[in-house]
Amino acid sequence: MVALAAPARAEAPPFQGNYAGGDAENYWTVATACQTEGCTGTVSSNQGWQVPTKMVGGLWHFLITKPDGAICADGSYAPAYIEIEVNPVNLNGVISLDDNYSCPGGNVTQTPFTLTKVG
Numbered sequence: 001m002v003a004l005a006a007p008a009r010a011e012a013p014p015f016q017g018n019y020a021g022g023d024a025e026n027y028w029t030v031a032t033a034c035q036t037e038g039c040t041g042t043v044s045s046n047q048g049w050q051v052p053t054k055m056v057g058g059l060w061h062f063l064i065t066k067p068d069g070a071i072c073a074d075g076s077y078a079p080a081y082i083e084i085e086v087n088p089v090n091l092n093g094v095i096s097l098d099d100n101y102s103c104p105g106g107n108v109t110q111t112p113f114t115l116t117k118v119g
Contacts (some may be wrong), residue, residue, distance in 0.1 A: 015041070015060055015088040021115040028115070032060070035088065059085045070101035078102035091115040 014035055019028045025046075030053070032041030037055055043062050044050035053062040062084050069080025080101040086093035092114050100106025 013088055015086070017117060018119040019091070019115040020118050021091075021093070021113050027118070030060075055088075059087055061085050070103055072100075072103035073105075076103075086115065091117070 015030050015032050017030060019030060020026065021028070027046045029044045030041060032053065032055075033039055035055070037058070039055045041053050041060075042050055043053050043060075049064055049066075051062045051064055053060050055061075064082040064084065066080040066082075068077040070078045072078050078101055081097065083096040084093060085096075092112065095111045095113060096108060098106035099109050
């Protein structure tokens with residue numbers, strides 16, 4: 001009798017280095033410690049932010065918060081939250097945000113994008 005082993009689940013490729021995506025002015029620098037479920041790292045941008053990232057369900061997830069990033073219709077300020085997930089295999093991702101940020105009356109939008117490794 002010959003027993004066949006179950007196929008091994010492939011580890012995601014490293015999500016490390018410099019990436020461009022969305023537009024020519026935005027670059028991210030990614031530093032991750034590993035490529036398996038629950039791994040963590042950081043993502044920083046040439047736009048001045050740095051946030052933690054974590055692999056969940058095979059995708060890298062992170063949240064960019066911009067305090068007082070929006071001015072609401074009533075003149076008050078509200079934070080802007082931008083959720084991002086990236087597939088490390090094909091570098092496709094989705095940006096999710098409320099088009100009115102944290103102000104009342106917005107709609108959540110999801111915009112696909114693709115990163116390109118640069119360097």
